[in-house]
Amino acid sequence: MHKLPDNIQPSRWKVGENGLEVQWLHDSHLSFYNWDFLETYIKGERPEPENVPLKYFGAAGHPDSSIEYEEFGKNERQAVGRLTDMIRRNGFALVTGVPTETAATTEDLLEKITFIRRTHYGGFYDFIPDLALADAAYTNEPLPVHTDNTYFSDPAGIQAFHLLSHTDPSSGGGSETTLGGETLLVDGFYAAELLRKECPDSFNTLASFRFPCHASGNEGIAISPDMLYPVLELDLDQNTVHRIRWNPNDRGVIPLGEDTMKWYEAEKKYHEILRREELVYQFQLKPGTVLIFDNWRVLHGRTAFTGMRRICGGYLNRDDFISRWRNTNFGKREIFRQVIGE
Template sequence: MQQIQTLNYRIDEQHARVLAFIDGQEIALPALWLRERCQDSENVDETTRHRLFDPHQLEADLALTHVEKKGEMQASLTFSDGYSGDYDLSRFNADFDYLDGAPVPRPWKSDIDKAVFHVDYHALHTDKGLIKGIEKFLTYGVIIVDNVPQNLDATIEVAEIFGHVRETNFGKSFEVYSRPNSSDLAYRSVPLGPHTDNPYRDPMPGIQLLHCLQNQAGEGLSTLVDSLSVLKQLKHELPDGYKMLCEIPVRFRHFDSDVDLVERRTIIESDASGNVTGIAYSPRLDHLPLLNDDDLITFHTARKRLGQLLSSPEFEWKFCLQPGQLQMFHNTRVLHGRTGFDPNKGLRHLHGAYIDYDAPKGRYKLLKQKMRAQ
């Protein structure tokens, strides 16, 4: 996704038009579009910015009848339904910010300088440090928080700095250590390939936090991989299969003694604008869709290659998460896993929690506004 580079407006009094120039492309803003965005206090609550009228009931064939320029970004607009109001055109800028105030995502591979991921726990308790931390997270899909106190409360504290804890059937938080006969392989000592957590849930958790309390085993390396980089390569190699992974849903399932969760979704995930945001990927939990032989081969070939790329040293970063470090990652963009370990060599104990993805984005925008005001 690319940010708009240039955005300007022109008020055309002669032809009663308001024009936007978006990266050099001229667009006449429709009368109905402008009428819905009226800005006066009789129609818009000044505190909440909620409308005091129902724009869904406006006439579809509304027209601009008069346009008067009142300043470089100021205009008075009159419409065919009799409404007239003053407009600050700069308020339209947010309509053309397709990242909604967030930084541009930067796909990365395993050779990236890992220093860009690190933030300090204490710095997150200041507005400046928190803005920097969220900006790193939104850009790379992951941060490593250093110097986190080695207790269970600290995991929840960090989660609540960024958002609100998302409780699941695993609880408000969960502890990851070897437990024989557990209901999830995460609680065993077996290796886990790169995967998305909870693809069987609607909605999936947006963000996962994993806080290392102890790692005496000397094994069980953490792994992270940016699916945005992997998907770019997959699309180049297998465009037909890539397209199928974008369009054909698969079935994911998790069950235990308390719940049976099933969800159908495409492996490649996109937002409402069609921009790829990540993947729902878990070879332990998915089921091939029923397709004809040729399509099934194409689909499976792409899925197989996706798995190979996710585990490729070119893309996958392996590291030892140290006690007092916490990794926070965008669950569907940056896939996580671990190498196997011998629990008899010592305790490997992580504490985890989930939060939703929208909270850090919202806090980032508000903090940026606060800093600008100061």
């Protein structure tokens, strides 16, 4: 028979084989709690999270990482479920066959997952290279792999890109394959596991040493997170990497102390792993294919390019993405078990 902790003293209760019946003082309302629900809280445990085995990727990408846009017209809920589950497990997904006549189609696709997050750059973006925006992303220079929003307390969980067009008027045309701008993706969680195996001390340093980040290149903008964070943020059990913050362009002054040189050595080792040929998935995005990826896990970059590229896309909040993933991949009872332990 189950026994309640001594410090729980409702007005009246009845302990039964299937659960606990409680009558409340203020309105005499009767509540019933089954033992499956109470077990977690009696033991002081957290509800069991989703058991999602992650599929690491390297230079070959993932064989199961794309979905046709037309699937969303046939069964939107099912298609969104497939898309979000690919991103959750694989780190990224490609939606092919997306119309390019207007960026609004891409915006609508992202909003099938959840609302688009606004930042100091705006909401849904549709841009060409523009140095006035004071960000390396708006140039045609190469971008080493990085995560976005390291300067936010809550970096955007999901990011999307759609190459609407890429031309070079000065050369009389050209194609995406000759103009450059290839996309680079690296599985940061996979790289972190390699770091843990090859150099545990460096892994522990990147998981513990905290440093400042900021966004202050634009007039009137001075953004920094609520506190200092490490490169590798671990889960509550301090075992699994939960989120990565990696963007040298956004870093502030590294704190000076007895562990500073250890951090630089660890940073150098992780940087070396991220650049390994077998880890970098390099491919050419083409108009009609939307890339959506986990910004907490996957580092992205690009090679240099010539000509004029028009890119659209946006950020999605992590919590809202996970909510949509749950509700399109699990039944109501399983969702409640994950969220509140019922």
